Amino acid sequence: MDHTRRLVLIVLLAVLALLVAADFFVEHHASFWIDGTPGFAAWFSLASAALAVLVAYGWGLLMRRRGERADD
Amino acid sequence: MIASHLPVLVILIPLLGAVLAALSRHGFAAWLIALLASAAMAAASLALLFRVQAEGMISYRIGGWAPELGIEYRIDAFNVLIVVLVSVVALLTMIYARRSVLAEIIPERIAWFYTMMLLCVAGLLGIAVTGDAFNAFVFLEISSLATYTLIALGRDRRALVAAYQYLIVGTIGATLYVIGVGLIYLSTGTLNLGLIAERLAGIEGSRALIVAEAFIAVGICLKLALFPLHAWLPNAYAYAPSSAAVLLASTATKVAIYLLARFLFTVFGGHVDVGALPIGAILIVLSVAAMFIASAAAVFQNDVKRILAFSSVGQVGYITLGLALANPTGLAGGLLHLVNHALMKGAAFMAIGAIVLRAGTAKLDELSGIGRTMPWTSAALTVAGLGLIGVPGTSGFVSKYYLILGALEAGFGWLAILIVASSVIAVLYVGRIVEVVWFREPAEAARASREAPLELLLPMWVLAGATIWFGIDAEWPAGLAAAAARQLLGGAP
Amino acid sequence: MTETFGPLSPALVLILAGLVLPLLRGWLRDGLFLIAPVLALVLVWALPLGPGLVVDWLGLQLVPLAPDRMARIFGTAFGLAAITGALYGVSQSQVTEKAAALVYAGAAQGIAFAGDLVTLFIFWEILAIGSTLVIWSNGHWRAGLRYALIHVLGGVLLFAGIAAEISATGSVGLQAIRADNFGRWLMLAGILVNAGAPPLAAWVADAYPKASWSGTVFLSAFTTKAAVLVLIRLFPGEPALLWFGLAMAVYGLAYALLENDIRKLLSYSIVGQVGFMLVAIGIGSPLALAAAALHAFAHILYKSLLMMAAGAILRSTGETRLSALGGLARAMPLTTVALVIGAFSLSAVPLTAGFVSKSAIMAALAEGRAAFFWFALTSISAGSFLYVGLKLPWFAMFRPGERREIAEPVWSMKAAMVLLCGTILAIGCVPSALEALVPEIADVAILTPDHVLFQLQLLIAASCIFVVLLPLLRPRAGTTLDVDWLWRELPRKVVAMWAPLSAPIGGAIAAGCEPLRVYWTGFSRRAVDNLSGASNWRTGKIAFWATALLATYVLIAAL
Structure with missing residues (x-):
């Protein structure tokens, strides 16, 4: 991982930490209990985004072809 | 009262116009006469439509004779439709005809052309309004003879052959029709369509009537160009002068269809054996x-x-x-x-x-x-x-x-x-x-x-x-x- | 009031303008192209709400113009899309595309205001014709043909369904139904084809990128959203839609993450976002339907904006592949801003229109206690930010790339993008302004601290993943296989496989059939001769037929 990317990641993680911290101080209106717990959005999003990338990457390994379609 | 004579007026106007056009001998004058006659005819037929819609069926006795003896014109919801269609299309055709005729027909014959157009329309309207089987034959002949002439006036040499072929076929058709009418007359003793229908109901299983229906149907089918009796039509339409083709294509076969429907439904429809x-x-x-x-x-x-x-x-x-x-x-x-x-x-x-x-x-x-x-x-x-x-x-x-x-x-x-x-x-x-x-x-x-x-x-x-x-x-x-x-x-x- | 506006529907104005457009030249043409959509939008609001005029046509009770609230929401969205799309595309030189685009937009308005199934179907077909012409006018015959065939299939399904519905109920009215018999399933299937639902979703990403830089803007706005509207009217609360919608959302996400071509990526994303709407329609509560409509509204705005930015990039660089782009931010600042605002709106960043509508959808799911779909769509939302909010701007605009001598697009394109940016931000900042249009969302929490915080965590967390997994997301040239392989490549493969086999078999068959073929050739030649010379019968032949017919009549009658 090159230098800039690491820096950006550190900044983003810091912002995320701040947001999660702030989440402890607002009043939640949960729809399904767990989504009202502080920091839920952060970990849920980390998990789903990673899952989305991995699923898409895996699908790409299976279904991605070089070159254009023959009839385009 | 002019209004009470409307049924006969729609035929008299084009007939009179035809005579005047023939006498005028002059192309433009003949066109003007044909145009005016068609306009008057269209107005009369629209008036007829409104009267029929307001009052129902109109019965008009020529010369005041009773239907048993004389000729009766009957206008009902069906044939008024045909009358309006024919006269309106005729009016539009006359407007259209002037330029087209100038380009397609020898100047000396233009007056004759309009005479024939008016005669043809008069014949077609006559078939539509008359309530008399033989009178319908007369009008059929008037319109057919006019049509043969119209087709023969076409510029193309093949027009003559087409007209001749149509003349023979049309004559066969008319003959078959008139034989059928004769057979009906033998059985019923009347030529009035309404009376025929009434008297047919009282006749039991007559072979003559079946044959009559067959003759009439085939005769009319020749005129309306029902497949496979159609072969005269394409050449006739293709080589007739353009404006005549307009009139024939939109009205001639339609009137024949009217006549067929009139016989099938009004005359034979009520009879058990010849339904x-x-x-x-x-x-x-x-x-x-x-x-x-x-x-x-x-x-x-x-x-x-x-x-x-x-x-x-x-x-x-x-x-x-x-x-x-x-x-x-x-x-x-x-x-x-x-x-x-x-x-x-x-x-x-x-x-x-x-x-x-x-x-x-x-x-x-x-x-x-x-x-x-x-x-x-x-x-x-x-x-x-x-x-x-x-x-x-x-x-x-x-x-x-x-x-x-x-x-x-x-x-x-x-x-x-x-x-x-x-x-x-x-x-x-x-x-x-x-x-x-x-x-x-x-x-x-x-x-x-x-x-x-x-x-x-x-x-x-x-x-x-x-x-x-x-x-x-x-x-x-x-x-x-x-x-x-x-x-x-x-x-x- | 309806009587005064009687036949003057927004659809008619646009379609007539589209038909007249090719006859005009110069500024008159441009003027009509710009004015007609404005006039249509004015009419959308001038038409008073009501049941509409009933027209009796062949015994069917048609309501060609039924202005209700849904019609107004979608009419406004279609109207805005047409206005900005026309402004954006006014410098397009292809008059066919402009005329077809107006007809296309008019058909969408016609669907929005249709009060019965027959009117709906008529505009449905005009919609298909208009959009096909938009694609064809860019010269992509084969792609246009594939698109047309898919929509013919959808149209046939819908027609069969409508015919079955009319014959079963005797009514042509638009009423909420469930897919509970075969005819209604056909109808649902026909609508779903247009919505871009699986298994035929591939047409969206196949066809839309084939239009010109301006044509795609129109295409992205109308067809799928018109289908959403029809689903709201006919199938609210249909459980099947929940699963169709979820499948579309997943499909859109996965394919967009893999895609390299900007406009193709955005087309996949259309399917994904329409999936969100379908899930909401599947919930079926008043709030859910309003949320679906609102999301369609917002989506039309931001997807138009995104397609405009993509079109601007295409027109300036001649390129839409992410792998070949980069470093455009400095040369095309306004386009970059437009792309980012559109992308952020799609990702539901607070203070954009997309945040309002997605909040409404989530609130409707929560209210309907659909926990599974709530968590699934929240998760897909986080994923969506990856491809549209991060991957797209980063690889196209911000990452270091070669310096290019390129210019910003012409003023009319910029003006259209500015207009849409303004609208999207205005709705995002003052969501209460929408309550006049969609009062159901009054109680939805939008700009509350916990909700904003929730969304920001979601987005920042996704950004972290983007940075970490950047190598996996790097765009690569190529294509992702899709269901359309079945009709685009399978036949070719079958033919290739068949070719070596076919020669001997074909030879054997040909030898066997030779006498038959000779006979058929002779027969068909004689038939053609007969037909072309059919009028040159001799008179005697006619007389013969007359006699034969007479004899037949008499025989039959006498027996």
Whole structure:
């Protein structure tokens, strides 16, 4: 991982930490209990985004072809 | 009171006009007389329509003689429709005719041309209004003789042959008809259609009547060009002068269909033994054959007039199919198609007449790109073509819709499918015209021509506009056709 | 009031303008192209709400113009899309595309205001024709044909369904139904084809990128959203839609993450976002339907904006592949801003229109206690930010790339993008302004601290993943296989496989059939001769037929 990317990641993680911290101080209106717990959005999003990338990457390994379609 | 003499006036006006036109000997004067006579005739027939709608059936006795002895004219919801159709189309044709006739007919013969046009219209109207079987024969002969002359006036040398062929076939048809009428007279002792219908009810199982019906039906079918008795028609329409072709294509066969319907339903419909049934079965077969074979023949023609003529034979099949179905919806569809087809075919023949006037040819392969130089004319031709296919939004769709409903009502699901399937053939021949006219690079004929004059465009677009208008606002014509169908199926004239 | 406006529907104005457009030249043409959509939008609001005029046509009770609230929401969205799309595309030189685009927009308005199934179907077909012409006018015949065929299939399914519905109920009215019999399933299937639902979703990403830089803007707005509207009217609360919608959301996400071509990526994303709407329609509560409509509204705005930015990039660079782009931010600042605002709106960043509508959808799911779909869509939302909010701007605009001598697009394109940016931000900042249009969302928490915080965590967390997994997301040239392989490549493969086999077999068959073929050739030649010379019968032949017919009649009658 090159230098800039690491820096950006550190900044983003810091912002995320701040947001999660702030989440402890607002009043939640949960729809399904767990989504009202502080920091839920952060970990849920980390998990789903990673899952989305991995699923898409895996699908790409299976279904991605070089070159254009023959009839385009 | 003039109003009470309206039924006879619609015939007297063109007859008188014909005499005056013949006496005038002068082309323009004859045209003016024909135009004025047609206008008066159209006004009289519209007045007649309103009277019939207000008062119901009108009976008019010539010279005050009782129907048993004299001739009775009967106007009801059915034939008033035909009268209005013929006279309005005749008026539009007269407006259209002047320029086209100047270009197509030798000056000395122009007066005769208008004389014959008026005589033909008088004969057609006479068939429509008369309530007398033999009087109908007389008018049939008047209109036929005038038609032979009109066709023979065409510029093409083949017009003479076409006219001669039509003369022979027409004469055979008229002879068969008059034999049938004679047989009826022997059995019933009257020539009045209403009285025949009444007296037939009292006659039991007469072979003579069956034969009479067969003679009359085949005789009239020759005149209305039912497949396979159609072969005189394409040449006659193709080589007749353009304006005569307009009149013939939109009115002549229609009046013959009227006469057939009158006999099938009003006269024989009420009789147990000679009901419409045996004729009906054959009629369905021949109608379907016309819808497919004649339309297929249209696809292979090169002359646009002949394409339209063959399409006419095919479209007549839809109308006779409506008659053969003999239920209120199907019959209304047939009658509606009678009117709608008259309007759209009139527009189509006016358009190709205008193209002949400007480009000098009706051959499809010489008309490439004519849409660029004659957009309005070509658009009218296209609208009429869409109507022939039965595209939604045109009147052709409405009448075919009723026909399909009628077929379903009669329990003939396969017939409904055949109606739709045969429309596909219309897509082919109309598509050919549209493709050549609009999508090809302009050929020599197209580059040399320009848009048709206004006096041709105006009547053409009245008919093309009616094709669209009756497709969107279907209430009025559909109501008239439904009333006519009820009248016919009700039995009494 | 309805009587005064009677036939003057927004659809008619646009379609007529589209038909007249090719006849005009110069500024008159441009003027009409710009004015007609404005006029249509004015009409959308001038038409008073009500049941509409009933027209009796061939015994069917048609309501060609039924202005209700849903019609107004979608009419407004379609109107805005047409206005900005026309402004954006006014410098397009292809008049066919402009005329087709107006007809296309008019058909969408017609669907919005249709009060019965028959009118709906007629505009449905005009919609298909208009959009096909938009694709064809850019010269992509085969792609246009594939698109047309898919929509013919959808149209046939819908027609069969409507015919079955009319014959079963005798009514042509638009009423909420469930897919509980075969006819209604056909109808649902026909609508779903247009919505871009699986298994035929591939047409969206196949067809839309084939239009010109301006044509795609129109395409992205109308067809799928018109289908959404029809689903809201006909199938609210249909359980099947929940699963169709979820499948579309997953499909859109996965394929967009893999895609390299900007406009193809955005097309996949259309499918994904329409999936969100379908899930909401599947919930079926008043709030859910309003949320679906609102999301369609917002989506039309931001997807138009995104397609405009993509079109601007295409027009300036001649390129839409991410792998070949980069470093455009400095040369095309306004386009970059437009792309980012559109992308942020799609990702539901607070203060954009997308945040409002997605909040409404989530609130509707929560209210409907659909926990599974709530968590699934929240998760997909986080994923969506990856491809549209991060991958797209980063690889196209911000990452270091070669310096290019390129210019910003012309003023009319910029003006259209500015207009849409303004609208999207205005709705995002003042969501209460929408309550006049969609009062159901009044109670939805949008700009509350916990909700904003929730969304920001979601987005920042996704950004962290983007940075960490950047190598996996690097765009690569190529294509992702899709269901359309079945009709685009399978036939070719079958033919290739068949070719070596076919020669001997074909030879054997040909030898066997030779006499038949000779006979058929002769027969068909004779048939054509007969038909083309059909009128040159001798008179005697006619007389013969007359006699034969007479004899038949007499025989049948006498027996």
